[in-house]
Amino acid sequence: TGKSIVKIAGRRYLYLPKLGYIKTSKTGVLKDVKIKRYTVSLEPTGKYYLSIQAEVKAPQKFKKTGKQVGIDVGVADLAILSNGLKYPAFEASYFEKQSRIWQSKYSRRRHLAYLLCEQDKHQKVLNLRSLESFSNWQRARKLKASYQKKVANKRKDYLHKLTTHLVRQYDVIAIEDLKVKNLQKNHCLAKAIANASWSMFRQMLEYKCERYGKELIAVNPKNTSRICSKCGFNSGAKPLEIREWTCPNCQAHHDRDINAAVNILYKAMPNGQELAVVNS
The missing domain is CATH 1.20.120 (Four Helix Bundle (Hemerythrin (Met), subunit A))
Known part of the structure; x- marks a missing residue:
């Protein structure tokens, strides 16, 4: 491990104060960054890896999609x-x-x-x-x-x-x-x-x-796979091998995983659909 300055010596070449010039990859991502520390480690595969701690600019935010x-x-x-x-x-x-x-x-x-x-x-x-x-x-x-x-x-x-x-x-x-x-x-x-x-x-x-x-x-994932996302009816526990089921209350047919994902979204949205808990 070293604290000295690491320099980009060329395309795919770095200069390390204690090791000299080494051939590496991805030197392009190190442009305009301040390198603070580096660590060279030997993996069980016999390859050497260089880990760098660097100070970089804040990344650009992704555009809002409204989804x-x-x-x-x-x-x-x-x-x-x-x-x-x-x-x-x-x-x-x-x-x-x-x-x-x-x-x-x-x-x-x-x-x-x-x-x-x-x-x-x-x-x-x-x-x-x-x-x-x-x-x-x-x-x-x-x-x-x-x-x-x-x-x-x-x-x-x-x-x-x-x-x-x-x-x-x-x-x-x-x-x-x-x-x-x-x-x-x-x-x-x-x-x-x-x-x-x-x-x-x-x-x-x-x-x-x-x-x-x-x-x-x-x-909280509680009951997300048991409750019908259409009417809120709790149909009880189901074995893992059951991947599709029909709500006995409103007759809506559900894919178990998609229904759970919809219920997870409802729970996260403060103004979303309120899940009723109806005992079967």
């Missing part, structure tokens, strides 16, 4: 909007599969290398082998880290594009105030919820709404 939307999050579809639009959950099956394969190979090769190291100690050989000396284990470690990093990068890229699009399109965004950690205690859904990245999705919406002059409202 409001409620968003219900899910597993199959990450974001379901009150206007009927659905955005699918992040999917990178190939890289996730490769990550699992190399995780298994990594664990097995590391265990075998550990046994050989212990065997050397037991036999009291002169030149003891270390875990770092086993090239197969090192290769598996780097490949495992590489595929895991690709999955993480692709997920973050997808969420950035989706959240920026939503913030650009809507002035007021209403979402559920979910306790993700509590939901992940359900072992049947924990992996799917973690893969959907609900927490990261909300965090991005929060800071982007603040940055670009939009409003984010978190509402």
